[in-house]
Structures are given as structure tokens and as C-alpha cells.
Amino acid sequence: DGGITQSPKYLFRKEGQNVTLSCEQNLNHDAMYWYRQDPGQGLRLIYYSQIVNDFQKGDIAEGYSVSREKKESFPLTVTSAQKNPTAFYLCASSIVTESPYEQYFGPGTRLTVT
């Protein structure tokens, strides 16, 4: 089955630790995205990548880092510099070259930092 996988579904970390969230897709999509969602709020873009070895900051990139070494993978690292890391993190992918610009989402990772 084609799709996007995120692991783990739930993640717990102590304050001050870096943590890496996994995102893998087998849809052969060029672009991948990371969003953050807080309770009762919409999606905010953290980082996105339109092609391997290239990525851009989104609206709330501070305290986060990414890499795009392979087309299939776009891991997100939440660093200790992120002041409020507890949130629901969503990864998505899309074809960018033409419409439709539908983004396909993974099931999400809920990160809790105490």
C-alpha cells in the first residue's frame, strides 16, 4: 500500500533533550512537509522540501531542524531550543509540478515533553 508513515505514534521526552520524528513516503512524491498542530488550532508549517537535499523554513521553524537526504524520507528534529515542543506533528507529501496540489498526510506523532 502506498502512503506516508510516521513513527512513533506517541513520543515522550524530558526537557532539554533533542528528539527526531520519522516520516517516510512511498508515493514517489517530490515534496514533503512538516506541520505542527496544537489543541484546537489549525496547521502551522514548520519546514518543507521540494527536492532532495533542499528545504525551506516555514512559518515556525525556530527550534526545529530537518534533512532530506533521500526522496522517501524527511525526518524532523525537535531541539532543546524549541520552547513549547509538546504538540501533534504531521508530515505530508505532494507532487509539486502540477495541479492537483493535494497533500497526503501521515497519521501524526504526538510529542509530549516534560
Add this chain to the structure above:
Amino acid sequence: GESVGLHLPTLSVQEGDNSIINCAYSNSASDYFIWYKQESGKGPQFIIDIRSNMDKRQGQRVTVLLNKTVKHLSLQIAATQPGDSAVYFCAEHAGGTSYGKLTFGQGTILTVHP
């Protein structure tokens, strides 16, 4: 600093009623729009999309209307069912060099009462 939590708009309907969810978008150059449904604890799922050269598109039990004059998008759900209860997001794709990047609306909570 701490972000202020926003209260999403809510819509409550009885099972069998028709639902209309509204969305105002910001960019007159947007060339593609999409509606997503997000159930609690899950990633958003595609419902229906529409290109800017159209003003109406119908799917199974859903219709999207686009009014470019007032930059307004609506999602109509016919014969709403309890399984339709979720948060609904609209998203727009800015034309030109956005290359797949979507801007998401705040979201609306739909609650369907049996």
C-alpha cells in the same frame, strides 16, 4: 512565548440535516483550493478540491462552492451523518512559484447529533 489558544468555529447539526462550512481565503492569486477532514488524533484526509477556474464541484454527498469575487469557499455536506463529525479545514495554493505549498485555514468543528 506562549501562544494564545484559538477557539475554532463550531457547527452543530442533527443527523440527516445538510451542513455548510465556510472559509474565507486571503490571496486573490490562489489557483487551487482543497477541503480536508480531520478526525480526532488522526491526520487530515482529502475530501474535495476545486481549481480557481471553476465555481462549483460536486462529489459524493459533498459540494464545494467558490466565490472569487468575495474570496469565499464553502463545503456543503448533504444528509450529514454522525461519522461526519470532525474538524474541517480549507486550504489554498497560491499561484506562481508556490510549488505545492498550501496555506491552511483555522478549521471548523462539525458535531453531528444522532
